[in-house]
Amino acid sequence: MGTMARKKSAKKELILKTAAAMFREKGFAASSMRDLAEKIGIEAASLYNHIQSKAQILEEIIDGVSDECQLHLDNLEKSKSTALEKIESLIRFHTKMMMNRFEEYSVMVSQWMHLDGDKLLRFATNRRDYVRRMEAIVESGIQKGELKSLMPYVVVLNILSSVRGLEFWQRSAKTHTAQEMEDNMVVHLIGGIKR
Amino acid sequence: MGTMARKKSAKKELILKTAAAMFREKGFAASSMRDLAEKIGIEAASLYNHIQSKAQILEEIIDGVSDECQLHLDNLEKSKSTALEKIESLIRFHTKMMMNRFEEYSVMVSQWMHLDGDKLLRFATNRRDYVRRMEAIVESGIQKGELKSLMPYVVVLNILSSVRGLEFWQRSAKTHTAQEMEDNMVVHLIGGIKR
DNA sequence: CCTACCGATCGGTAGG
DNA sequence: CCTACCGATCGGTAGG
Numbered sequence A, B: 001m002g003t004m005a006r007k008k009s010a011k012k013e014l015i016l017k018t019a020a021a022m023f024r025e026k027g028f029a030a031s032s033m034r035d036l037a038e039k040i041g042i043e044a045a046s047l048y049n050h051i052q053s054k055a056q057i058l059e060e061i062i063d064g065v066s067d068e069c070q071l072h073l074d075n076l077e078k079s080k081s082t083a084l085e086k087i088e089s090l091i092r093f094h095t096k097m098m099m100n101r102f103e104e105y106s107v108m109v110s111q112w113m114h115l116d117g118d119k120l121l122r123f124a125t126n127r128r129d130y131v132r133r134m135e136a137i138v139e140s141g142i143q144k145g146e147l148k149s150l151m152p153y154v155v156v157l158n159i160l161s162s163v164r165g166l167e168f169w170q171r172s173a174k175t176h177t178a179q180e181m182e183d184n185m186v187v188h189l190i191g192g193i194k195r
Numbered sequence C, D: 001c002c003t004a005c006c007g008a009t010c011g012g013t014a015g016g
Helices: A010-026 A033-040 A054-078 A083-100 A102-114 A118-143 A152-168 A178-191 B010-026 B033-040 B054-078 B083-100 B102-114 B117-143 B152-168 B178-191
Strands: none
Touching: A010 A033, A010 A054, A010 A102, A054 A083, A054 A102, A054 A118, A083 A102, A083 A118, A083 A152, A083 A178, A102 A118, A102 A152, A118 A152, A152 A178, A152 B152, A152 B178, A178 B152, A178 B178, B010 B033, B010 B054, B010 B102, B054 B083, B054 B102, B054 B117, B083 B102, B083 B117, B083 B152, B083 B178, B102 B117, B102 B152, B117 B152, B152 B178
């Protein structure tokens, strides 16, 4: 945020948004720049006035979501909440991210392996680090007797994977609200670790 | 099983196995027939003496795993176990499938959208049906008071998604055994629904 | 933002 | 199982 932030043109935002929807649906490799251009209503060559490469589009989509996740965890670690409260906050945060920024979040969790070179390495490192920091929260909860003695890695993997699974939730089938989904996620995943 | 079953040549099995590893790692679209052939040690054109198309390779990999899942659920529905026992059986079965048939199972859950035409439609229908049958088991457990009153859809999604997440478990890092992982999955996911 | 076009690579076939 | 090759499509650039 802030006016100092590098401002993206409306057209570039449109390209990123459209590409995210496409990458999520068909996968990065199966998405062509020609199809992307067509959906936006310009020629493929014209895309390159706004972006440098197909790879860069993927990077920007993923970095946007990834940075937000990092920021949330940074703040959470500074808070004085209990481990249980922190884990609930993580479940609710990721669930909301998945629902509010559906395309971008889905692309991050399902297309990151198509990043190339140093970007791939950096993402993998960040991801591993993020998981370890979540594990540390679980570990401290076990130590304090708030949580059952479970392998922190499994708990973290189950939480992040469950959120990811929401990709397949048909929000169009209006049988349940997003809030109901989120609350049920919390009851199931927190219920399984609370002592 | 059985000698009447259509026998696949050893070479075809090798192609399917190698392709599964490749599809899982790079994705279906980003995997080329030339790379596949090279890994096997033949020319790309020679692959077509054993398989009909790239699409058919994906179909056979997915059908193999999918059929096994269907069969397990068929048998489970006929059993006299409680809902809780059935759900535990499903968690253990899928976890074992993910670990024992890592490449094929991963390809099924992450590459099915690259099936084309009627195969895609059939898989999506089967998948939806499978989820509904799992939901029915959860629903009956809630009705009988074995389980908390949770949305069955969320419970099923969390279970299947958590198993899927095991794709990222580094089995090479021998800090935990497969059995420990499986047991922890059960404690977390069953613990969250048991009344 | 477009037309015109590049070299590379794709899945797959013909013919032996 | 190979050599030789097809038409299609890819990401991207030159030049305006």
